[in-house]
Amino acid sequence: MLKKIFKVFLLVIASIILLIYVSGYSYLFRAARLTYMKGENSSTIDDGKYFPSKIISKGRPKRWPTDDFYNKIKLTNSLKKHLEETETTAFLVVKNGKIFQEHYWYGYGKYKPSNSFSLAKTITVLLLGKAIDDGRFLNADQNFSDFYPEFSPNDFGKNLTLRNLASMESGLDWKEDYKNPFLPNAAAYYGFSLADVVFNKKLITMPGEKFEYQSGATQLLGFAIGRAVGMPLSLYASSMLWKPLGMENDADWSTDDMGIEKTFCCIQSNARDFAKIGYLLLNKGKIDSVPLISENFINEMTTPTEKSDGVYGMGLWINNDYRIPHYYMRGLNGQYVVVIPQYDMIIIRLGKKEGDEKDSKNRPKETEFYIDEVLKMMTKN
Structure with missing residues (x-):
């Protein structure tokens, strides 16, 4: 029996x-x-090592200079408490082109990499801007179907532009959910073929009519950039960003089993090098006063779209409603590169959890909190 x-x-x-x-x-x-x-219930900032990847090679490293008050001013009690509660691994502040604060926890240091999650979306859009500058695209309004004609089965597909993908107005049938294992985010993150995931999704509304944050949109954008430049995006990112920016370390860009970079996420790098992406944005696409990416394109990235109700541009979250306007790269579990033009400042926070508090437009209030606390510290020097 x-x-x-x-x-x-x-x-x-x-x-x-x-x-x-x-x-x-x-x-x-x-x-x-x-x-x-x-022993985990979701993806973590340490799981990049479990996936295949391609190297984004650095060139000649250019180290950050440090401020005269580098780490001489203590973190405020409120900031320290929040960073502890959210299991922060890195907190970095760059002011006037110099590191003002730099702190690491949980065994992390200056050069230990962690998962960018959706910070990679901003980097993908920057590669779009560079590819436009290089003449690989006509402009951001070029049709996606120029590169993938098979993705235009109806009028929706024929009207899909690169800008629609970058600004999260694609109309794609994609529910952004990081917890449900049966939805496309999990399939793209843990799956074997990104093409099988994103190209099997249809457009269900006319592109450009509705803002909806979707990882699938950035992955489609990555496919278009890859086809236009004719090389792996990790190689293109190396020659167009990592090397000219003087990144201090190579980075790893996670791929699917076919070797296609996950452009919606998953660049394994560190706070110092992510800060250089923020610095490029802060300086309107210039590095050492030399144009790297068109200033007009950076302005488009940092200008909020009407359809997003002012919270998103192209690859960047935006908060111009706060008394100190700022924009930011944002990844799952509170990975942030916050750019504050008014103070010539960048704040980078990496870690394992994010705060729960949201503003009236469902943006994380952490960015406002970080800005306020750092400004309190600056008044002490």
Whole structure:
């Protein structure tokens, strides 16, 4: 009797496994292995090492200069408490082109990499700007179907532009959810083929009519850039960003099993090098007064769109409603590169959790908090 029950049990398990594979959810096995079987319930800033990747090579490193008051002023009690509660791993402040504050926890240091998550979206849009400057695209309003004609089965697809993808107005059938393992974010993150995930999604509304933050849109943009430049995006990012910016370390860009970079996320780098992306934005696309990316394109990135109700530009979140206007790169679990032009300042925060408080437009209030606390510290010098 027990032997018969055991056989039935094995048959049920085998049937479930077969059903998972047939249904296209085989990535769930990888997801379970990299989360639950490691004591986690979701992706983490340390799991980049479990995925295939390509190197974004640095060139000649250019180290950040430090401010005269470098780390001489203590973090405010409120800031320290928040950073502890959110399990922050890196907190960096660059003021007037020099590092003013730099702190690391949980075994992290200046050069230990961690997962960017959606900070990579901003980098992908910067590569779009560079590709436009290089003549690989006509402009941001060029049609996506010029590069992927098969993605225009109806008028929606024929009207999809690169700008629509960069500004999150694609009309794609994509529910942005990081917790549901059956939705496309998990399939893109843990799956084996990004093309199978994003090209199987349809456009369900006319592009340009509605703002909806979607990782699938940035992944489609990455496919278009890759086809236009004719090389892996990690190589293009190396020659067009990492080397000219003088990054201090190579970075790893996670890929699917086909070797395609996950342009919606997953660059493994550090606070110092992410700060240089912020510095490029702060300086309107220039580095050492030399134009690297068109100032007009940077202005488009940092200008909020009407459809987003003023919260998003192209690859950047924007808060011009606060008394100190700022814009920022934002990744899952509170990865931030916050740019504050009024004070010639950049704040980088990396870590394991993010705060819960949101403003009236559902933006994280952490960016405002970080700005306020750092300004309090600056008044002490």
